[in-house]
Amino acid sequence: MTQRLAPASTTLFGHAALDDDVSVLPRIFEEAINLAVLTRPLPADIVLSAQAQCQTDRAWQFSWLGEVDEAFTADLRRHLPAPDAGDALIDDVSTIASAIAFLFETETVGVRLRLLDSAMCPRFHCDNLPVRLVSTYVGPGSEWLPAHAVNRAGLGAPRPERPDIVTEPGAIQTMANGDIALIKGSGWVGCEERALVHRSPALAPGEKRLLMTIDPA
Template sequence: MPPDCPHWAYGDDIGVLPRIFEDDITLAVMERTLPEALRDSVAAQLPPAARLDWHWRGAPGEAMRADLRRHLPAPDRAAALLDDIGTIASALAFLFDTETIGIRLRRLDEAMCPRFHVDNLPVRLVTTYAGPGSEWLPEHAVNRAGLGAPRADKPEIVTDPGAIGRLGAGDLALLKGDGWIGNEGRGLVHRSPQPAPGETRLLLALDPG
């Protein structure tokens, strides 16, 4: 997606993320390529049949890192992943001036939220460490009358399937929801992709405050 379209901002520097505070912006994405050490650390946490669904709410400090380490399948190979999650959580806490971050790290072998939807919270940061990234819709490709619980009489949400955007592995994306003051009815429409057979996603989601 080009960086100059109406309601999203893309860049390869962390300076793009504060653009989420702009009234018109509902998606701010820092594009990044995961370094080899981090890719290896991620892969080590995804052995076949291993479960991973970790939650945390609190300060993004050493207690958080220690708790996450205890829940990882391969804690001895987790250093790079722990460092990355710690850095992201601390940056998010600084950006939104809060000491509390809600964090979830989850392994997914199928789509978690396969239907396009809008979050009712103010904002969420997501990044995919492995597997396909989250999908989103530009406003011109959305029929918001189709959102919410599915019914036979509801129209299709997607008016232009070719316009569906997808985040890349490693991208840091701030998604503005309907709960952001002044953004009611304009939250970013997005969904979890369906992994291919045998494919696994590792998704990190963080909520400030």
């Protein structure tokens, strides 16, 4: 069974920083930290705005690479399944994307919103990029493993000879929707062998997940 993250103002397992204050996010620059999570309950207007985008049977995703400006918000609105209900979601995505651009001192970010009805990356893995922001608006959040519960020899494409990745199934952690997580990948200098091991959650039949990822570029 997966576990909910610990209460606010916590450093977990020596490598995961967790707080309900935005000051936790810059901790991703600490050498020992490969996961920084800002915990937050989603305000009701954002919940309703996000849920409205899930009332569609068609596959849907939005991608943007560039500055977070008026062109970004206009393009996001054009692509939303329910644009008339999109204000709160658009404002939240824009605020987070702008904050990440500021944190990583870049004008360009890659933003992606996806409406999923199945696990996108169901196998535990590490990202091959330096860092990624992950946040779930609707549905279950991402799952991740503490370092002590990982056998890194099992990572990579599944093969009969590979050992199991998870050494302690009871140690699996899960994020709540609304949480904003910065995840170090193997492309972060000095974290090549310590990137966070994580996966997409399983979805029940008929369940949907609205996922946002942001990559500083």
